[in-house]
Amino acid sequence: MPKxxxxxxxxxxxxxxxxxxDQDPLTVRFTDLHRMVxxxxxxxxxxxxxxxxxxxxxxxxxxxEYKDLNG
Numbered sequence: 001m002p003k004x005x006x007x008x009x010x011x012x013x014x015x016x017x018x019x020x021x022d023q024d025p026l027t028v029r030f031t032d033l034h035r036m037v038x039x040x041x042x043x044x045x046x047x048x049x050x051x052x053x054x055x056x057x058x059x060x061x062x063x064x065e066y067k068d069l070n071g
Contacts, residue, residue: 003044006037006054013061015040021069025062030055 004011016025016036028036033055038047 004040004042005045006049006058009054009057009061012037012040012043012058013063013065015042016058016062017065017069023066025059025066028059030059033059 004015016023019040020036025033030052034047034050037043037050037055037058
């Protein structure tokens, strides 16, 4: 299975919602979000390859999953 990269915002959002189902993504600081992403088992990209835009896209994808799970 291919590793997840910073460009896979939807896949990362799904993985984060599975790993942290009760965590509201809007309460997570970008520094913590960066750490959470790089610690995902399927993440295989350069940790330094993120930027604010990519983290924001990941946060929004995670938020959509969170809303789906929590109504």
